[in-house]
Every structure is written in structure tokens, then in C-alpha cells.
Amino acid sequence: MALTGEQITNYLADESLVLSAPDFEGAIQHLAYNSNDVTADTLFFIKGNFKPEYLADAKAKGVTAVIAPVDFTETLDLPTWVVDDVAAAMSILSMAFYDRPQDKLALIGITGTKGKTSSAYMAYEILREATGDKVALSSTLAVVTGTDPKFHYRAHLTTPESLDLFRWMAEAVENGMTHMVMEVSSQAYKKERVYGLRYDVGIFLNISPDHIGPNEHPTFEDYLECKMELFDHSDQIVLNADSDHFGQLIERAEMAVPKDGLWLYAQEHTDADEDMGADMSYRTVREDLQGSTFAVSAHGQQGQALELDGEYDLDMPGDFNQGNATAAMIATRLVGADPEAMRTALNEVKVPGRMQELTSAEHGTIYVDYAHNYASIAALLQFVRANERVDKLAIVVGAPGNKGVSRRPGIGQAINEGADVAYLTSDDPQYENPADINAEIAANIDADKVQIIEQLDRTKAITEAIQASGPNDVVVLAGKGLDEYQKIEGVDTPYENDWAIAQRVVNELTNEPE
Template identity: 45%
Template sequence: MRVNQLIALLQEHDIYQGTTLKSDDVNVDSLAYDSRQATKNSLFVCKGFNFSVDYLKQAIDKGASIYLAEEDYHVDTPMILVSDVRKALSLAAQLFFNFPQNDLFVIGYTGTKGKTTSTYFTKNILAHANPKEVAMFSTINHIIGPKPDDEFKAHLTTAESFDIFHEMRQAVDNGCKYLVMEVASQAYLLDRVYGLTFDVGVFLNISPDHIGVNEHPNFANYLFCKMQLMLNSRNCIIDADADHFDEVLSAAKVSTAPDHIFTYGFNQPEATLSITQDAASLTGSSFNLTVNGDHADLTDLATDYDVSLPGDFNQANATAAIMASHLAGAAVADMQAGLANTVVPGRMEFIKTKHHGTVYIDYAHDWGSMNALLKFLHTQFPDYHVTAVLGSTGDKGEDRREGFAKALNQYADTAFLTTDDPGYEDPMKIAKEIDSFIDHSKVKTMIIPQREEAIRHAIATATNHDLVVLAGKGEDPYQKVKGVDTPYDTDPVVAKGAIAAFVNEN
């Protein structure tokens, strides 16, 4: 990477403040923001809330020849000074990897809930239309090519900017032409997608979440960061049923022409696409779409669709995927096939038992997703007893605890409160806090800290008129406890093991 090109790019974005290089007509061979990854003749980026000059010295010892930072660390190595190192890292990564986004049709999803499912829906539709050409960045995993080795577990909903553009470059080199990705609010809060323009940006929904000391200071900031996707997309798709719809639509109109803004919703005559639910079961659903307004190019979308996941909220997610994949060039037949055959690990997975009801495994981990899930089960199957097994994460999202209780009070009959990534907090204390908001005249509760035991007990006491919801963990293979990823068998494995142990299930 030519350093003078980087400086010109930083100047273009008005964050360049100077350099101690004698000449900027030099080249660097690699780029790193982790001192352990620095190599000979690399540019090292000094970033992080807990950054120490010791990291810089370690990078220099490994061969870093220039460093990029917001302050002078008074070392002998030349520096490039900037006003915003996070933005600078994103720009440097784009330049270093030769702007891989220019060779991809990029679709981004944001929302408090539904990002992962919508991403999987869209990926499957586009993969049906374009085999071996679709990359995906999701909370669960990343896919950067057609080979088994091109799929790996994700560590963050939206990775650091360097990793995003690095994986984009790998995807392009592996023959991918499309990328579907989740865009978390922190992606904009921390400038992880700074400078990236999406071909399609989708706003699914918004509800209070991720507000706390280590996250967003308040809901206004959370909403503001979510809406940034609308300001950085060539085409915008918005759920007309979403809270704060008018604000989101106004944000989209700032930088996107009206004929590139599309909306959808249930029985919404003013929306571009109106959803009408056709049928629902414990394992899937069907719906049809109506195209409103002057959209002759969308008329083919007005037909019937089957979805492999239950819940009206998944019909909304599917509709977002239909519109996004249409803009990417997919045909209706691809959409129908993709939606009918999508499996999302840890999202509305279900296990039917002989004598202990139906067990649902879902990643629902905030009020919005929990409320939508329990409301669907309660509304569609009012004669069933709904039992929920859940906890709440420690060290963040403390408002979720009252939100969980609110959802339980409205739609659950029994709750087993247990452990879910407690971090440095006491899981018993978290469970008792959730319990303090529960109306015990409506919901029978029991606190069982050991998650495996809570799951076994919930299933053991269930009958064929019970729906047992295991919420929060999905297929996460660990519990975050005091800074350590402690191995955990995953909710599906624990549930299947419990069922297999029951004599009347064999």
C-alpha cells in the first residue's frame, strides 16, 4: 500500500493531521491493529479503549515501520497523525485490500431482532440463484466462499473494519459476487463500516436494547446509529410496522431518491409490499404479498410464499429478504425455494417429543425478540401451556431484565430463570432481578442457576400440551463467565440429551 495514497484518502475525509515521515512516497507491506499480528514493514494502527504504548513497542519490535494514531507516542518510528483512528483504520483497510466492496453487491441488515434470520433467508435465495457466489457475515458464522474451509464461526455481529474488508477481499478472490451481512448498531458507533456504501440497506425494527455503560448511552443514540445504514445505502427497505418508522423513513430520504426506498408491512395499503398471513403452524407458515402503488417492476412478487420457520415476525423477515434479493436480481422461483428451505442454527429450531410437548430453541435475547416469540406462540396456540427457560447477560443490557419479565407476564405460564453469559455478575442475582419484575399471579417461576438442569427440569415437567422455549443461547457453545468462554454443550444438545434420557421417549 502506498502511504501517499493513504494520506490523500485521509485528507479527503478530513481526518489527516500530519506525519513525521521524511517522505510519504513509501510503501508498506501489511496492515495491523493487533500488535501480535504486526510484521516487517507494516503500518500499525493504535486503537482501542485500553490501548497502551507497550502494544506499539511490541508492534515495532515485530517490524512495524510506521504507526497511525490520534496522538504522538514519542517513539523513534515515524507516525501518521489523525483525528479519528477508527475511521482511519476503516479507510486504510479499504485501500489496503483494494476496495473489495466495489466487486460485490452488498446487502446490509439492521434491527434489534431478525438480522440473522433475514440474512440467512437472503443468502439462501441468492445462493439458489447464484450457486457458489454468495458470501455472508452473520452473528452465527461467516461464509467467504464455496469450500468447507471458507465457513467459520463469528466473534462479533459486525467485525472490526480491518477484518470486514479483509474477508470481503477473500470472498471476491474466492469468486463471490454478493455479500449479505448483519450491521449492528455498534458498527456505526465504533465506525466499523465507515466509508462503506451498501447497495441495499434494510431496517427491520427497533426496540430499547444495548443501552448501558459499555454500549449506547441512551435510546436516542441507539436509534441514531441504527439509522446510519439508511444514510449509507443506495436502496433502502424499511418495515412500515416498525416503531419510529417516520424517523427512519426521513433518514432514508436524506440521501436516497424516493424511487429507491421500499417499505413493507402486514395489511399495509400504503407500503410497497403488503403481507397477508395465509396459514401458520408450530413449524412453519405461509403468506402472500400484494404490490401497492406504481411498481410495475415488482408485480411478479405478488404471489404466495412458504417459510420454513414459524412466526409472523419471520414472514416479515422473509418479505425483507424477498425485496432485497429482488434488487440483487433474484427471480421469484429462487425466493420461494430459498425461503421454504432455510434453516437458521439456534433460531426457532424445534424438537417434537412423544410425551413432553414441543421444544423451541431460539436466540431471543432481548425484550423485542422474546416478546415477538412468546406472543406468536400464545396467540396462535392459546390452548397450549407456554414454558420459558431463560437468563440475561451480565455486564450489559441491564434493561433487558425488566423487558424479559414484561414479555413473560403477558404471554408465558411458567418460567425457569437460569444462567446466560453472566460475565462478571452473579447469575443468581441476575435471575432474582428478572424475578422481581414478574407478576407471580400470572407466571409460576423457579430459579435454577445450572442451565443444563433448568432445561432438563422444564422438559421433564412438560406434557403434550406444553410449548417449551429455550431462549437466549441458541447454538452458542460456551457461557461467558468472568472473562472466560466456558465450554457449554449448546441448548439443542442439552435438550436432546434430556429427551433421550426419559424412559417414555424411547
């Protein structure tokens, strides 16, 4: 793994990214965008405002050349390729440096406002069963590049920076992986993290307003446009025909792939005309809060060719998860999985931090879930009410700081529609005051309808919610799942995690002396 100066110039020129190139005769042995990751003979990518003194320190550690929006050749005697898009350049050079590992993997990319992580784990488990555990994963929760636990990494972004992504792909190839499933966020396209990458199959689950704010997408239209870029970079597309804005989605998808490369799925409707021409439909056979059985039916020659008709047991509740499973089944079928592998995997699949349930005879049922916007919280609360005897439904929730500002009114709306009590608390407040964040959520809750309790200490909020619940009450802990840190003032601050706190509190209450 090395790049010459001539190769770097040529790769950038092929993408019309290079504005000027240095006369560089050395060889690059390492790539980095973080000064803490610099070693000898490093090509360093400057993505934002980078002070010359920091770059001087990086040079001392081993930076020998730079990719930047401005020239550092004279000021620091560092050969500089000046480009008009550093993030795109980093993606192109990373895939070249790691010998295009994506070409050695069958790739499934998954996008959507909700359901990406659940769908990714379903596809991952199906392919693990079908390939004999030769599948890599890149998700919001974890990155997996091999079967040994040392190749399991904590994720920091839904879609990693391109340099990390291609390095992990190369590691997966080296470990004998043949397939890879990855979540693809709108920010991945907005910030060119997957520039130049194509997927064998792209899954589009749904779209609703989210991630709109000064540090993310300026408008819903921009958010939708970034999401739809998955269509332009996929050889085949699996699309939810029940999604909002389906007209725009199908129009763009049909422009991106030929007709036989587009696969539609939908929940079975009483009126066949409402199935929107789906190739595959699904319906609930039975369900409870522990899981469900659903039936999949093919429509037309293209759907029948998949040979997926039949009933499947899913170890996750909710018709929304049945839809996610149907999408995962179609996509994995297109890259070689068989129906029997699907039956086995779906019956056993677990998504860490998703709909994890804990019960207490005296304090009811507690659910831990990563739900964090209107669509996911509303679906979760409505599902609990429909499938659980509930005297009182309480939710513990907050919203992140400095991102996803548009989510806050929606969280309040979902609470207003489905909860009796809301404990508003902290959830990665970053540089914002969590009380101010909670005020934005509370502004959309009818205080005459829902009791609002503010407790900024999340551990205390969870404890108080469980302590106050009775035998037929339900407490939903939303947003953090199994995260073991809170982002506060730019620092990952250790946090016990929602599931661990709930277990500890229930055990303490259960063992209380009478």
C-alpha cells in the same frame, strides 16, 4: 496489497482524519489491531488505551508504523499517524489495502432490533439459488466467504471490525463471490466499523428500545440515530412501514434516497389506509409451528415493477418471519434475484438456532431460539400460545453481563405476558454476577402469576425444565441457541449449547427404564 506512507497520508487526509503524519518511506505489507496478529511490516491500529510496553512487544514482532490518537514516534521510535478517530481511519485504510472489495460485490445491509439474522439468512439463501452459490454472508452466527467449508468462520460480532470485514470481502471476491449479505448493528455505526461503506440496498426491519446502557448507547435517541445511519449509506432502502417510530424513519429515509429508491412493505391491513403507502404487502395464508404460506401483493407502479405477486411457502413459522421474508425478497430482487429462486430458497431456508423444535411424547415440545429482548421473546411466546396446545409454558432465559442492561426489564415483562414458569439462569454473564442480572429480570415478573425458579447453571436449568414438563407442555430455551461457549470473566468458556443439551436430555428421558 501494500500501502506506501504517502498513500496512507493521502487517504487519511481525504477524510480529514489526520492530525499529523510521519516521514515514512517504507511500505506496509500487513494491517493489524491485535498484537497477536502482527507480522513483518505491519501497520498497527491502537484503538483504545494501549500501554507502551505492549506496543514495544508488538514492535518486536514486526510493527513498523502506527495509527494512534497520540504520537509514539519519540517514545518507541515508531512512525505514527496521529488521527482523531482511529476506528474510522482503520476502515478507510483497510478498504484501500484490500483494493476496495465492496465495489466488486452487490451489497445488502440489514439492520433492526429483531429479525436481522433471519432476514440475512433468507436473503443469503435466495441469492445462493439465484447466483449459483456466489454469495457471501456476514451475520451474528457466521461469516461465509466461499463455498468450501474452510471459508466458513464463526462470528464474534454482529458486524465485524472493519479490518476483518474488508479482509473477508476481499477473500469473497477472490473466491468468485458476486454478492454479499451482511447484518449491520447500531454498534457498527457507533464504533465506525463500516465507516465509508455504502450498500446497494439497505433493509430497515424495525426499531424498539435495546442496547441501551453504559457500554452501548446512552439513550434510545442515540440508538435510533445510529440505526438510521444505514439510510445515509444505502443507494436504495427497503423499510418496514409497520415499524415503531415510522414517522422519524420515513422522514430520514426520504432525505437519503430519491423516491424511486425507497421501497415500503407492510403486513396487509383490513383498512387500506393503514398500509402506510406500502409498495408491497403480505398476509398469512396458512401457518403452523413448522412453517407457513404467505401471499405477497404489489401496490402501485413501483411495487408492480418487482413482479413478486403470489404465494410463497416459508420453512419458518410466524408472521414476523413473513415480514422478514418480504423484506429479503424486495432487496434481493433489486440486486438481480428472480421470483423462482425465492420460492425455492424460502421453502428450504434454515436459520441455525432459530425456532428449532424438538418433541417428546412424555415431555412435550421444546423450542430453541436466539430471542434475547422484549420484542423477540414476547413475539415468540405469543406465537407459541397461538399455535400450540399448551398446558404449561416454561422459558429458560437469562441476560448478558456488561451489555444490553436495558433489555433486562423487557425480558421480565415478556415473561410476565407469556410464560407460566421462568427458569432464570446464566447467559454470558461476563464480569457481572448472574444472580444480580436475574434479580433485575425478576423485578418485572409478577411472582403470583409466573413461577420463578433460579438455577444459575444453565445446563441444569434446561435439564430441570424439560424433566418437569408434561406431554402438552412447551419449554422455550431463549438466548443462546447454538452458541458453544459462555462469556465468563472475559473468557469464552466451552458450553454444550442449548440445542445439544435439549437433544441429550430428551434422549436420556426417552430411554429411561420404566
